[in-house]
Amino acid sequence: MTETILLTLKLAILTTVILLLIGTPLAWWLARNRTWYKEIVNALVALPLVLPPTVIGFYLLLAMSPAHGPGKWLYDTFGLTLPFTFEGLVIGSVIYSLPFVVQPVRNSFEALGKLPLEAAATLRASPLDRFLTVAIPLARPGFLTGAVLGFAHTVGEFGVVLMIGGNLPGETKVLSISIYDHVESLEWGQAHLLSGGMLVGAFAVILLVTLIEKRWGRVS
Amino acid sequence: MSSNLRASFRGAIGSFKLDLEFSVPARGVTVLFGPSGCGKTTLLRCIAGLNRIPGGELHINGTTWQDARQFVPTHKRALGYVFQEPGLFPHLNVIDNLAYGMKRAGINYRDSVELRELTHLMGIEKLLRRPIQGLSGGEKQRVAIARALLLQPKLLLMDEPLSALDQDNKNEIMPYLEQLHSSLEIPVLYVTHDRREVERLADRVLLLREGQILAQGEIGEILTQPDLPFAHARDAVTVLDGRVKHYDARYGLSTLQIDGGTLDIPDQLGPSGIYKRLRIKSTDISLSVQEQDHSTILNRLPAVIWKILPTDGPSVNVLLRVGNMGEGHALLASVTRKSVDQLGLKPGMMVYAQIKGASLLGSNTTTAPRANRMTPLLESVQA
Structure with a gap:
């Protein structure tokens, strides 16, 4: 059981870190850009919000398959196979949880308005400097919300994991799969323990975020 | 009169057109005056490089900021800009806001004489460790003005710095502006639609209407010119x-x-x-x-x-x-x-x-005209 919990945490933390790294520039671009294809990119990012996870998982499985397409290229070039591996799960989770990080961060960037960035420009700050020293600190609440949502959503994912990860202990067997397993095998006690733990954990996280946002909201 | 800033903007931003050319002397306050929508803020933003009108030309002290071949981005222009809203960074306290630009302009802000003098002049020396959220509107705008001046700019641009303040805060900040007026050694472009600010702060006036210059001249002439609105006010x-x-x-x-x-x-x-x-x-x-x-x-x-x-x-x-x-x-x-x-x-x-x-x-402005200025209070704010 510890192995499953640790694996789940490892997956969620890694996914969140990658999401913040990819999601921040993407959110910035979406918030600042005015090109017509911006909304297409936005719709692509938001797809996981409405698509059934099994559909995402199905297409990811096809894409990762070493028999053809990008999966074949990865296998031929790097000798990598992604389906039913931890790395495959990370990629799946990043795609699946992307909108949960990008949306709040983008909203925070948009809420900044022009003034702080223009003020920074008149104070000799270059575009990158303005982004790092003004936009990012002022968008804190969005980053907090995005990180928590991305993390929680990754912990809770089931459909995508089942499709591309399967159920390999220590490699792809995460909490939600494990609970399903226990229920299937009528191990109610185990299922209760894990589910109860998730319930309390989720509640604590939401409460904590609300409190922190309230505090930061007052500050900025 | 030696000319310090020369600008010519003929072109459009979106549906708005600017069609004007002017120069301002090496020091003194030039007020850009006109009704809202006349292009005064747009003009100021073009001078700052925050907006770009293709076909514009802008030279200051022999340096070109914009012409047909080049456009110097805002952060590389040696200017100070005071916005309508203070635009202070809420995640930094007062001293860090003041130091933000100084660090980037390569000015040492620790033990800075300019910092000490200017914060004293603007009456904010007791606020330095305070968070921005605790300041009044007038205090915030004073910090914003000090923040712009501490860059030791060659040009100060002020976009209706008082318009977002209530009357009490305006009255509080006006003496500081008048004080600055007599001590600054750089050209100041000051945008307003408030006649009283023109009367109290301007050395020269540029009257704008629909993106064009309607009239320009020394304050004494402009206020008494019979074909301009100033001389027709009941409290002229x-x-x-x-x-x-x-x-x-x-x-x-x-x-x-x-x-x-x-x-x-x-x-x-x-x-x-x-x-x-x-x-x-x-x-x-x-x-x-x-x-x-x-x-x-x-x-x-x-x-x-x-x-x-x-x-x-x-x-x-x-x-x-x-x-x-x-x-x-x-x-x-x-x-x-x-x-x-x-x-x-x-x-x-x-x-x-x-x-x-x-x-x-009732005259608070004690600025001498043209060559016979008094010794500046703030020699550090020279170009």
């Missing part, structure tokens, strides 16, 4: 510069030489030879057709009626020229229509303008 004022002739210690009166006459001011205005700017309300001047000898009013100047201007109120503004032959400075006097009829006032007539001495004290 005249601004004129006078040179201190001497001080009579017995009565505590300074005598000022103005164009076409002299004025006695009940105050010690400083050593002989320096220039003082006076602000005389039209309602503080009364007219008489004969020189009355028995009156408590000290200042009685012969003048010739030039024009009688209607106002938006029940009275008219009589535009005078000081001197027996009407050769001196223009002066506006507010007179009721009844008095005009009873005294038979008409252009070309010789009258005596009686100026209440006290009204001359």
Whole structure:
């Protein structure tokens, strides 16, 4: 059981870190850009919000398959196979949880308005400097919300994991799969323990975020 | 007059068109004045590089900021910009806001004499460790002004810095602006649609309408020009510069030489030879057709009626020229229509303008014109 919990945490933390790294520039671009294809990119990012996870998982499985397409290229070039591996799960989770990080961060960037960035420009700050020293600190609440949502959503994912990860202990067997397993095998006690733990954990996280946002909201 | 900033913007941003060309001298406040939508803020933003009009040209001190071949981005222009809203960074306290630009401009902010002097001048030295959220509107704007000036800019741009403040905060900040006005050694472009700010701060005025320059000139001329709106206001004022002739210690009166006459001011205005700017309300001047000898009013100047201007109120503004032959400075006097009829006032007539001495004290601006400036309070804010 510890192995499953640790694996789940490892997956969620890694996914969140990658999401913040990819999601921040993407959110910035979406918030600042005015090109017509911006909304297409936005719709692509938001797809996981409405698509059934099994559909995402199905297409990811096809894409990762070493028999053809990008999966074949990865296998031929790097000798990598992604389906039913931890790395495959990370990629799946990043795609699946992307909108949960990008949306709040983008909203925070948009809420900044022009003034702080223009003020920074008149104070000799270059575009990158303005982004790092003004936009990012002022968008804190969005980053907090995005990180928590991305993390929680990754912990809770089931459909995508089942499709591309399967159920390999220590490699792809995460909490939600494990609970399903226990229920299937009528191990109610185990299922209760894990589910109860998730319930309390989720509640604590939401409460904590609300409190922190309230505090930061007052500050900025 | 040596020209410090030359600008020419002919082109459009979206549906808005600018079509103007002007230059401003190396120091002094040039007010960009006009109704909202006349392009004054757009012009200021183009000068700062925050907006870009293709086909614009902008040179300052021989440096090109924009022409057909190049466009220097805002962060590489040696300017200071004060926005309508203070635009302070809420995640930094006051001192870190002030230091933000200094660090990037390569100015050491620790043990900075300029920082100490300017925070003192702007009355914010006690606020340095405070978070931005705890400041009043007026304090925030003072911090924003100090933040812009600490960059040691070659040009200061101010976009309606008082318009977002309530009357109390405006009154609180005005003396600081007037103080700056007399100490800054760089050109200032100041955008406003408030006539009172023009009267109190401007050395020169650029009157804008629909992206074009309607009129421009020295403040004294612009305020009394009969075809411009200033001279038609019921609370119109005249601004004129006078040179201190001497001080009579017995009565505590300074005598000022103005164009076409002299004025006695009940105050010690400083050593002989320096220039003082006076602000005389039209309602503080009364007219008489004969020189009355028995009156408590000290200042009685012969003048010739030039024009009688209607106002938006029940009275008219009589535009005078000081001197027996009407050769001196223009002066506006507010007179009721009844008095005009009873005294038979008409252009070309010789009258005596009686100026209440006290009204001359209302002048807070003590800037000397052109070459004869006083020693700057803040030599550090030089270009």
